[in-house]
Amino acid sequence: MKKSILQKVAVVKVPLRCIFLCEFHPIAGPKITCQIPDNYISKEIFDAVSVYIIPKAQLQRSILTVTLLGWKILGFPIRIDNKKYARNAFHFNLCFVCDAWARSAQYEPVVRKLSDHLVALEVEKQFLSKPQVHKTSLSTMLKQVMEDLNTYKICTLTEGPTTIHLKVVKLSKEPIPVQDYQVPIFIEDQQGFSEEQWDLTTNQVLPYIDGVNHVARIAAEADVENNLVKACVQNLQKISI
Structure with a gap:
């Protein structure tokens, strides 16, 4: 450049x-x-x-x-x-x-x-x-x-x-709201992930983030409270995953 x-x-x-x-x-x-x-x-x-x-x-x-x-x-x-x-x-x-x-x-x-x-x-x-x-x-x-x-x-x-x-991405002062109907998509290769780098909730949610499931469906299939899934997606978004 x-x-x-x-x-x-x-x-x-x-x-x-x-x-x-x-x-x-x-x-x-x-x-x-x-x-x-x-x-x-x-x-x-x-x-x-x-x-x-x-x-x-x-x-x-x-x-x-x-x-x-x-x-x-x-x-x-x-x-x-x-x-x-x-x-x-x-x-x-x-x-x-x-x-x-x-x-x-x-x-x-x-x-x-x-x-x-x-x-x-x-x-x-x-x-x-x-x-x-x-x-x-x-x-x-x-x-x-x-x-x-x-x-x-x-x-x-x-x-x-x-x-x-x-x-270096500028950090937003407030986390971007996550809605039930939104579909999270990874921008990093999941093959590089390891269980040790995530908390228990994130490890439970990750397998259901596939580019098809929306947030509400992820919560249902992962058997995780909806608000916790939204917080998890916000955290992943914050670190550009």
Whole structure:
């Protein structure tokens, strides 16, 4: 996209202060492997939150937010299972950092989408687990993401044959009302969902969102109270699922 077009997009009101990637090293434990700007998050701050940044298995692929010492850290921890890794798994978390007072929900879909992109690159060519080969490419990528999202609210990344588009969507002050007759449709691939990332009600409702059933029918077939289904659909809409 041309710069002249990008400049017409409004500036983000809640800027990203830092983006960092951390991983669980089989010997050293949790550590930051790349961050933009360099050394923005100190080792002392990271050590204080690392147990939350690289969490237990049940919190994998869930949006996590930690607020500490003036910063809000937003992440989406990932575990890739494969025998080629030490301990048969590779753990990483891509994190966005904002001011502690800032509202960060608008970045959640971006963190999720960019994390899934990094998973694909790791599976394809060990983009993350071989930093000596790809560190420069990763640093360049994260720098572009931070600069473009802060300036234009959108970012286009190309790595080899793969291109992804990231966009910070303005959050509505009030949730959009959901009506009984409306038919919810997924815009994200359901194959990437896992039960651990949803609450019990959402897990009960998801199988009945098929692009055909309206809200009232979903409530009846899932045996869930109508108002709870509406709240569930509002939450999914809010995080651009």
